[in-house]
Amino acid sequence: MKATRKRLTPEESRSSALDAARALLIETGPQSVTLKAVASRIGRTHANLLHHFGSASGLQKALAEHIARSVCETIIEAVRASRAGLGSPREVVDLAFDAFDREGAGALTSWMLLTGNEDALDPIISTIHDLVDEIAPEEASHGIEPGRIHGDTLTLVLMALGDALIGGALAKSLGLQRDAARERATAMLEASLADYQQD
Incomplete structure (x- = not known):
């Protein structure tokens, strides 16, 4: 009997x-995030993914947004926990x-820049901006200058x-x-947190 x-x-x-694309990105790099590779991984057709994303660049843009949203949600929770004394600035940094x-x-950011698909970075930038906009009013209510959180971010x-991109090699050479x-x-965020707690 044929399985359905x-x-x-x-x-x-x-x-x-998007989960499969993220796994491919981590396992083998951004060049492997293609409609064909993702379709194969999830047992769907190339046409099915084309319907959802329009193109490989549409898939990569959606992946960038998916990663950014997930990361920013985690970071904002960590920032709030840190301010409440339940976490540390190092956890936010990590x-x-x-x-x-x-x-x-x-890797995805550098790949998008190298392939000329810079608009795929828009979701990352937009999501980070939304994160800052959500945190900034809390900063202002504690007397921290409005641009400080933007600069720190x-x-x-x-x-x-x-x-x-080059942290390991550069740190080693220095x-x-x-x-x-x-x-x-971490030192930068600790200084910001100290300002926040002084109020």
Whole structure:
């Protein structure tokens, strides 16, 4: 008897494809995130994924948004926990750095830039902006200047991205520990947290 394939809702199919694309990104790099590879991994057809994403670049853009949303939701929870004394600035830093390194956002970012698909970065930038907009009013209510959280976020994201791309080699060549950039980012967030708690 021939086995029948489970019928998925459009949302389930799209979510399954994005999970598979993220796994491929982490396992073998951004160049492997193709409609054909993702379709093969989830047992769907190329046409099925074309219907959901329009093109390989549409899939990559959706993947960037998927990663960014997941990472930012985790980071905002960690920021709030840190402010409530339930977590540490280092945990926030580790989440951001791991997102760009272990979760593949750094590799995906560089791949998008190299292939000229820069608009695929828009979801990452937009999601980070939304994260900052959600945190910023809390900062202002404690007397922290409005641009401070934006500046800290810019610095943290750039440090995390740079560390994912060349952090290991650069730290080694400078005779520094591998987590030197994380230590610097942690010090920056600790200073911001100290300002927040002084109010």
